[in-house]
Amino acid sequence: MELTNDKTLGEQLSEQLLENPKNAALLMSDEEISTADSFCEGYKAFLNKAKTEREACAEAIRLAVEAGFKEYDPEAEYRFGDKFYFCNRGKSVILTVMGEKPLAEGIRLAAAHIDSPRLDLKQHPLYEDGELALFKTHYYGGIKKYQWTAIPMSLHGVIVKADGRSVTVNIGEDEGDPVFCVTDLLPHLAAAQMKKPMSEAIKGEELNLLIGSRPFKDDKASKKVKLNIMNILNKKYGITEHDFVSSELEIVPAFKARDLGFDRSMVASYGQDDRVCAYTALTAILGCDKPRHTCMTILTDKEETGSDGNTGLNSSYLPYFIDDLASLEGLKGHTVISRSLCLSADVNAAEDPTFSSVTETRNASKINYGVVVTKFTGSRGKSGTSDASAEFVGKIRKMMDDGEVIWQTGELGKVDAGGGGTVAQYIANLDMDVIDVGVPVLSMHAPLEVTSKLDTYMAYKSFSVFFED
Ligand code: MN
Numbered sequence: 390m391e392l393t394n395d396k397t398l399g400e401q402l403s404e405q406l407l408e409n410p411k412n413a414a415l416l417m418s419d420e421e422i423s424t425a426d427s428f429c430e431g432y433k434a435f436l437n438k439a440k441t442e443r444e445a446c447a448e449a450i451r452l453a454v455e456a457g458f459k460e461y462d463p464e465a466e467y468r469f470g471d472k473f474y475f476c477n478r479g480k481s482v483i484l485t486v487m488g489e490k491p492l493a494e495g496i497r498l499a500a501a502h503i504d505s506p507r508l509d510l511k512q513h514p515l516y517e518d519g520e521l522a523l524f525k526t527h528y529y530g531g532i533k534k535y536q537w538t539a540i541p542m543s544l545h546g547v548i549v550k551a552d553g554r555s556v557t558v559n560i561g562e563d564e565g566d567p568v569f570c571v572t573d574l575l576p577h578l579a580a581a582q583m584k585k586p587m588s589e590a591i592k593g594e595e596l597n598l599l600i601g602s603r604p605f606k607d608d609k610a611s612k613k614v615k616l617n618i619m620n621i622l623n624k625k626y627g628i629t630e631h632d633f634v635s636s637e638l639e640i641v642p643a644f645k646a647r648d649l650g651f652d653r654s655m656v657a658s659y660g661q662d663d664r665v666c667a668y669t670a671l672t673a674i675l676g677c678d679k680p681r682h683t684c685m686t687i688l689t690d691k692e693e694t695g696s697d698g699n700t701g702l703n704s705s706y707l708p709y710f711i712d713d714l715a716s717l718e719g720l721k722g723h724t725v726i727s728r729s730l731c732l733s734a735d736v737n738a739a740e741d742p743t744f745s746s747v748t749e750t751r752n753a754s755k756i757n758y759g760v761v762v763t764k765f766t767g768s769r770g771k772s773g774t775s776d777a778s779a780e781f782v783g784k785i786r787k788m789m790d791d792g793e794v795i796w797q798t799g800e801l802g803k804v805d806a807g808g809g810g811t812v813a814q815y816i817a818n819l820d821m822d823v824i825d826v827g828v829p830v831l832s833m834h835a836p837l838e839v840t841s842k843l844d845t846y847m848a849y850k851s852f853s854v855f856f857e858d
């Protein structure tokens with residue numbers, strides 16, 4: 390190597406041979422930083438509108454229609470440039486932009502999930518105890534239960550009534566709405582509770598939601614607080630207690646997405662796993678116009694419970710859909726699937742300086758170091774993962790670098806510290822090349838999760854670049 394300036398050979402060799410990661414804020418121009426900040430205004434608005442998988446699906450479709458997408462018609466013929474969406478049971482959606490190349494050359498797929506950890510109502514939720522009205526809940530996804538007490542909660546979902554008609558519920562989000570909460574013990578009387586391990590301090594059956602306290606005025610009726618609540622619900626929604634058996638009601642934190650930090654560099658919000666990747670993969674497909682390969686964003690449900698179920702990616706709804714598209718060009722579905730590439734768009738755990746003992750710093754993702762590329766997830770000896778090939782990592786790496794995406798790699802914690810999975814393995818099992826790409830998150834699965842605006846913007850940029858492949 391030649392000495393080209395006044396740096397020593399060691400300095401030059403260090404620059405050329407060694408990795409030298411930098412904070413994205415130091416690499417990006419002021420203009421691009423402000424573009425990233427404005428991008429996250431749209432992201433926060435999405436978070437506030439889309440607090441459940443159903444709401445995220447509806448909001449994604451609303452934005453898609455605004456961007457010129459039409460509802461998928463199995464009878465229609467699709468050509469280069471056509472944009473359409475397929476909604477699966479109101480809880481997941483596939484957005485497609487037809488490419489210039491035939492489908493035989495494969496699809497570029499970004500897959501994010503729109504379900505988040507929360508509390509679901511049981512099928513017989515309503516009861517009265519100690520002259521208070523409460524809902525029994527069953528938590529959904531992996532939560533630290535103690536985090537879900539003593540914070541304002543809202544109620545979202547649908548109730549299908551005896552006559553088959555469905556009502557939509559969304560209460561606790563508007564300024565004037567009431568909220569709900571799971572109560573916790575005061576410290577003065579929590580001596581025994583505080584000695585318990587955190588996993589037992591609040592038990593699943595203690596996640597009871599407080600919803601009312603005033604009795605119905607009547608001398609003879611019993612359980613008058615419960616009756617009063619049921620009477621209010623009957624007037625508002627036309628339901629009776631038995632209608633809860635055919636409902637899906639979800640309790641989520643009633644917080645709004647907010648800027649975090651004096652420098653407003655981060656977003657604090659519920660549900661960023663994985664709506665941060667859902668929003669970025671969505672905006673990338675909405676901005677995708679006349680791509681070379683056919684491009685697709687899938688926003689799926691049920692990832693947090695293992696992807697099983699007919700709206701989760703362990704089901705056949707994605708291969709069925711691709712099969713239908715393939716048949717339009719006289720192809721078999723598996724021909725298209727086997728030649729397709731996928732970015733499994735999901736978050737990773739950002740290194741937390743307060744809890745750095747669980748991460749291995751050379752291989753952990755960091756806030757503000759860009760979008761995270763994760764070669765494998767899983768736990769123990771790489772069980773429960775797909776592990777992308779060196780060839781595919783090489784392709785994605787080059788794509789990111791050529792597209793000026795700031796990116797980093799990250800493993801989910803130290804070896805044997807725990808682990809987790811994404812939808813990548815289910816997509817890989819279809820015979821597709823897939824790798825995890827997403828945003829680093831602090832306090833993942835907590836009622837309030839934290840992401841960096843620059844990382845979020847880089848995720849959007851990475852999906853956009855992928856769709857240009
Ligand atoms: Mn996730």
Ligand code: MN
Nearest residue numbers: 662663693834
């Ligand atoms: Mn998760």
